[in-house]
Amino acid sequence: MPTYEDLVLGNLGRMASRAALVGGPAGHLRLLWVGEAFEAWLGLAGAGVALDDLPGGLAQSLREVVGDALTIGEPVRAPCARVSGGVAYTTGMLGLPLATRGRERLVLLCLADEAARTNLLKTLFRSTRQGMVAAAALRDATGAVHDFRILALNAAAAAMLRATVETAQWQRLTTLLPHLRGSATLARLVSALDGTTGSFEGSYPRPDGSLLHLRVEIAAIGELLGVTLTDIGDLKAREASARLLFEHNPVPMWLSDETGAVLAVNDAATGHYGFPREDFLTLTASDLLAGGGPAPGGSGPSQRHRRRDGSLIDVEVFSGTIPFEGVTATLTACVDVTEQRRAEQRIAHMAHHDALTGLPNRVLFHRRLAAAAAAGTGLLCLDLDHFKLVNDTLGHPAGDALLREVAERLRACLGADGLVARLGGDEFAILSPAGRDGLLRLADRIIAALGRPFALAGQDVTIGVSIGIALAPEHGDDPDGLLRKADTALYAAKADGRRTRRLFEPAMDAALQSRRALECDLRAAIAAEALEVYYQPLVATGDLAVTGCEALLRWRHPERGFVSPGAFIPVAEETGLIAPLGEWVLRQACREAAGWPGAVRVAVNLSPAQFRTPDLVGTVARALAESGLAPSRLELEITEQVMLEESIANVAVLHRLRALGVRIAIDDFGTGYASLSYLQAFPFDKIKIDRSFTAALGREATAGAIVQAVIGLGASLGITTLAEGVETKAQLAALRRSGCGEVQGFLFSRPVPAAEIRRLVAAAAMPWMAAA
Template identity: 45%
Template sequence: MPTSIGPLSSEVFAGGEPASASPALEPAIAVETEFDDVRLMLRRWQAARVGDALPPYEEMTLGSIGRFADEVAVIRRDGDANHCVLRAGQRFRTVVGLRHSSQSLGELPHVFTLSIGSAIDQARSAREPRLAVCRWLVDGKVSTIEIIALPLSCRWPGEYFLLFLRPRKSQFNLAKLLINSTQEGIVALSPIELAAGTSEDFCILSINEAAARFLGSTVDTLQFTLLSDALRRIGIRENPAVLARAVAGGRLTNFELAYELAGSSMVLQVGVAVADGVLAVTLTDVRDLKARETLFRSLFHDNPAPMYVRARGASGFLDVNEAALRLYGHARSDFLARALADIRIDGAEDRESVSRHRTADGRIIDVIEYAREIMVDGAPAVLSTIVDITERKRTEAHVTYLAHHDPLTGISNRTVFTRELERAAGGLARDNRGFGVILVDLDDFKTVNDTLGHAAGDALLIEAATRLRNLVRRSDVVARLGGDEFAILLPDAGTRREAEGLATRILHELASIQRIEGAAVSVGASIGVALAPDDAVDTEELLRCADLALYRAKESGRGTFRFFEREMDRQHRERRALEMELRAARIESEFEVHYQPIVAVKTGRLRGFEALLRWRNPRRGLVSPADFIPIAEETGMIDDIGRWVLLEACRQAAAWPAPLVVAVNVSPVQFRKGELVDTVDMALALTGLEPGRLEIEITETVLLADTSANLATLSQLRGRGVRVALDDFGTGYSSLSYVRRFPFNRLKIDRSFVREIDESPESLAIVRAIIGLGASLGIDTTAEGVETVAQLEALRNENCGELQGYLFSPPVARDDVAGIIGAFFDDVSLVA
């Protein structure tokens, strides 16, 4: 049912000689209406009239008025001002906002009260139908509404009128009119999530003419395009970060956008609001305003000195800057509502006077007030600059505090820790007094930060700092070095037993943190311990030893502590040397791709090969992938190496007989780069390998980083016909969730389950569950690490689809692949 919103304007066409009236013999027909059927109703009124007598009430209202019933009302007029609605049709009631009959016209919206009253008064005076029009919102659009009053005769007391109401056909969209009539740009943006490694973008759902002009284009060109494309046209390379924060629920803040357009410098004030996930962005040209306000803002609003303005000779305030609000502790509205006597306890009205002022919390401060006369909006006023000599001392103390404490947790910062560490080293040299260093790194802090937000992450850091401080002695120093890393200096604890006891208590205490800001969390810590003089005497060397011990604790599965051992230093140096050699390695000459066959269980036929990377180091020989791949991933070198492996594997597979496939492992780092789809496209194009013969293997680590973006990448690969396998299935945390969200082609059962399948009922149960899950979802399963006939038989009994492992063949060099293929195919001719 149409609804009315509110009045816009009223035009009443009535008067001494209204255009709608006529002295002709058929005055009712002379009413200028847009509707033919309304003219028919007027003729009925005329036909019911006998001589000069008005048509009877009963004949016009109790008889059949047909399709007009929904749009008419009967009005009774008592006296000069009281108009009562006796009954009204549904359409009539809806448009004018009439809730019930017997309602006075005075209770209607004012525009209808005026228009209807005018039509009735003119019809009563002329004893003929009269028309008035008004404008009103109907169905969200501005409509011109015809209101026709037909006077009637009645045997009952009062005067009666038949009132007809109908919106004209011509309407216009008010919202569009208002939006395009303003000089302010208005844009509606819908967020778009893109692949990992790229910025969030937005689709322009709606844009008005002013905004299109600000962006140097037109509405038709910009609507439904990407915001990033629109901004690039005016030289802005990235979407403003405020928009992404607004989508994520961050605080909404206005900001400025400056750029060059057609040789002119543009400055826009940008406002952002969020409604149901859509950003409403306003763009205001503030070039002239900024030019006028720059000087005053620099002298007043942005001035670090507290300032306020009051009219000359008056005690009230005209304006106040943020520095003064901070000083006095009042909200702006509260401060401006006060008088000078409310904040000033004593002091003269001199241009430079020392006085005592009162803040919002009742504190008394000593200030120097510098006053000078200025003009504000053409009137004389006094500008006062306040120098708080009491706060100066407090500020100095606060600066000293910040220089020595972590601003979030309140514990010591790195500066204090380093100073106290040097002091402990001096005590060791002077008194041979040993000391210890404990480094504490929170486990899974990033998960809390990412899932619950930065506020929860900050709360976790504060809670951890509080608990650490409560565990140590007064002489010990607890400091936050940065991020989620804490350090504890034990200046009088040189024994391993003392450090071990504290480390154990720390692990237990931090693991007991179960809720942060009402949300359940699971955190723990990894701890590294180094002692002086046993491990090192130099402070930097001692910290390095503690850091190596911390690294070993993380490698050991976290939630534990490790003391520094000399072997750690050797391993660290070895790892560093291996990293340097890896950086210097020539990919094409030092790396090799080996291939391990994948065999179908039921047919015994060769299904394809898994490509496995090998590094033939000139000095070390073959280096285990377990040693160099983690280094390649941490340093980012895996991206170039992985691109080469994919191209090499596709080139080799293109020479194999169809339909043999090649499975290539992809690192999470390659996903984060956001170029995997392009890399696959390039490899397929250069080698001519059919997409269906390439299988990309990923681990759950890929999906843990950014599920939505990475699933989108996998969907693009599937769309090209490339197969996707989930490797090491069952060893992660959310495998079932990923299988539900993405239709993998294959699940690979981790070798840790296969190794114990004939001895461990638990491993057998897991393998059986994975195979059953794959079968129910139509996903192939492949068991890795098959080395014995017993394992083969167990997997065959469980209807596992495919197998690979040393029972069939170890990974072989590319030159040996032909022999394996030849064992399965007759008359095989391979391209060299």
Template identity: 45%
Template sequence: MPPSLRALPALQVGFDPAGGDRARPAPALLAGLNALPQGLLLIDRLGRIILRTDRVTHLLGLPGEETPDRVSSRQILFALRLAPRDGRRALARRLRCALEQRRSAAFELAIETACLEIELHPVDDGGWSVSVADVSLRRAAEAQAEERARIDPLTGLPNRLLLREHLDEALARLARSGEGCALLVIDLDRFKPVNDTLGHPVGDALLVKVAERLRSTLRATDTVARIGGDEFVILQTAVSNPGDTQALARRLVDLVGRTYMVDGHLLTIGASVGVAFAPDDGRDADRLLKNADLALYRAKLDGRGTYRFFEPEMDARMQARRQMELDMRQALARREFQLHYQPQLNLETNQLTGCEALIRWRHPERGMISPAEFIPLAEEIGLIVPIGEWVMRQACRDAAAWPVPLSIAVNVSPAQFKSDRLVEMILSALASSGLPAPRLEVEITEGVLLQEGEKTLQTLHRLRDLGVRVSMDDFGTGYSSLSYLRSFPFDKIKIDRSFVKDLASKPDGDAIIRAIAGLGKSLGMTTVAEGVETSEQMQRIRAEGCTDVQGYLISRPVPANDLVALLTRQRSPA
């Protein structure tokens, strides 16, 4: 009750000590009380109403005529007769307890025309004050806010909170009647490039269209919710046949993957879907969501644009992945990473020209771990930047002890190029090791140029200005390699090992090698064929005009100590 109303009982409105006629409030006081938005009842120690404002008369529907002298506990709140029958007894019980114990109490009554908030407070002289307020507008606003809190404002779909409520209800039905359900977690493929290239307004409009398509696939009893930027979840209820869920997952992949027209742009994205069933994959909401996420992760690993059902092995693999992440975060401090070096041979002089640095991880329990196992994870969780810096510094230190003019090639990931301090880090590595800049070669893949192209080109030009050489790795495997060769004057092109492998099995293998070698010659770039393992491959690559080779035929990657012995021999296997 507001402080102004709580202070009213202290006013000397007057009681007859001998129990005579009731005192009447002064007209001015009553007029002031009638102006308050709350209604007020004052009851004396004998249970008589000594003050009643017009507002309380209206809100509680009290009779306009003279009211009884004495008011029982049931009569204090006349609106009890308007309360729902199933709640009337509980309210009366709470009221009696408050009266008997002389303590404050608060009630809320929902009647046909309003929602009333009623507060009861004891007065020092043994009486009571009762305030009544119409909180209908406030409760309506709160209900609207609560509803908005459960709806995604962009798409109008349920959000994570409302999805969780519907999922809890479905799991309660499962416990009662055995009715199964399925969760389908949907992640949009290739959505980020839409945001990055066309802007967030186009991305938002695309999400709205995706939401409309998802709605169209569902029954009235199912729920589709947006729980993140481009992540949606469908709760499919009354599932008795997994084939129905499989059909839905297949339909989702197909429907989301169809072309969209948004603000004059033709857009094509895709969907990866992970599915978990209740009760087979879990009987509680958290486990179901976790297992559906694991299935989604598998769908992404398998190439995206597909769906996968949860399997117990997925959880085991994810636990192993988490353990590897924890171990990798400590590996740098424990000095568990090592560098191996694979030499490159010049075909004209039959001399080694340099080496490529390749990282290895000597795990204390698992032994040597291939970079193919941990580098993708390091890129995903952001550890590739500190690991890449360690590789650069260690490679420069090792190469500084090699005979001049042998060079060292270090692969730099796209994540490292996002760092504003890449050039400064390389400068520091060169300075601390004493390695001349021309003996360092930075290898990049097309993935580096795909992101923030102009900024990346500026970084590459800064490296060239320092004297550092730049090569394109895995050339020929991307869709825009030629355009990149025009945008930046690379020093070297490394022909992907897949083309060398195809020399013996595909008739066009020689032609591709010949074309790349000719392109490199015309642009003044060295061409290195990777993955050379046989003398026949070496001869054919030499015949097609490549300048250098790298592969097991020359040498496997070896530790720094073994490399020194190899460099001293300086002999070619050709």
């Protein structure tokens, strides 16, 4: 029987000589049969040899071809190389996967083309960018080596010598580099023949005059030298550039050794630190470090340094190692960031402090409150009374000066304990560890301190302060919750008449919610014009004829019924709603009075808050013009609060109103503490005696005396007097006897709607005349 190999390989004809058959279990592949040409390519008798035992790198190449063919089950082609005697033999290898009936897997390898021969030494010799030279020693008659002849060199070496391989080969070394004659470099080359190896750097003039900077590495074998040349011209140029950059850099720099001793320093460093160069070179890097400060010394990038004059600077340090004159040195560069640090500190301070007063702002205060609330603290919320008047009348510079002075007085009241902050506008807050009683005493000190006059813009200005107090943890330990409760207590203090303090009570929350609901409803009512103007007659005491009517605002709430003006007017004043509301009442009253008999006037109340609006006089003038009402028929009533808040500015507004031709009356006279002084400040047309004095007539002798005195004062000044709250005939009789000019009260009429007042003033006789 013929063998498988004879049967199959015999059919390959002359290609069988270039083929080999590989088989066996995975990991133990062998050459089962090898053709003559394939065996010649292998360089050994290969039949029966395991692939892993093949020399010269063949094992790896053939394993990959066989493995790929078996894996993909298709023919593969790949280059294979073997090395022998410094020569690489490379050919294309074809791998054909086969299988026997017994399912044995085989691969037929076939040389696909002729092997290429490559001299590896020549390839390496030519491929490097380093210059490579083989030179033989030349000896004189005494046997001393005096030169070297170049036996071989690569193109890189020829280029360095400004020659070609052909012109440089066989030349003497000193012919190409004449400068080497008698030089230390030639001596080093000669000494290498004794077995001394190593490397050195040097600079050599070439025949064309250019300078060659080389690193030279030497190895000797007998009389032959192997020299490797590396052109370091670019490196030398970079070193020169680096030195120039170092010496003339505006950033302070120095070089130090491994001990920290300074090896070199640039002009910027000597100038910035104030040391002469010779002194700086005696320092070590640690000599510049200063203890303390935000970045004391250390090896980090942020450091604090001390200059020669003792001043401290903050610097950012950048360092790295570089070669310097044959040693490894540390290059240190320092950027002075002192001003930057100061600016950052200023910015950080500004972010947490009020720019005007220097006090902590809301952000910092909230952070401190959060920390203190858990441990227990007292919180005071302060709101200045009538601060807006200062800004409106004296200007914002005076307002700013007032806030700064308030801050100083608060600091003085608080002392070292606690924290005072400005939350914004005229709102301040205080944290204090004092207990309940201590906080109440502190609040009283603050009210007294801020109640003293402030000297502003050449005049004394008196304001006040309202204070709300909350306690942690009694009222909670949540910062926002505590602030809300202190604000609620502050609102209660304002409602009590200002210039006072209130400690938070749970019932205040309900009152605040009720007040907020009332405010919401009032806004809606104003928007819908759901409020009404009622009128109450003003009656002459002589013939009891109607001389005028007072316009009074009424609010009929759909659920609450009639809401007392005493409940919703303060809400309108505090929220600023009083300005549009007061303007609306004025227009309604003027329009209504324009249809009354010509002798009947209309009286309209002006809130102190309306005097803070920028165009009160214009508002009155427009209401008169739109309605056609004669100015003399309009009587504007003000309270003593208008005179109290800012007498100079408000008196000026009153004179401008008087110039329109309207009449000015002072309401609720006698209830203030300086009422008589108001009559000197402005010539009022009418004094309205407060209803509390009228009610006491006949019951309290002092009330009668006060009423008599006011009426007499009015008569002497030519001012009409009117008594409010007249409800009985006896009160009317007493007022007539005292000489009071006009009266007003339920004895004559309650406030009535516009339609009813029209009928009343148009009647020939008043219904109360017969009864009175």
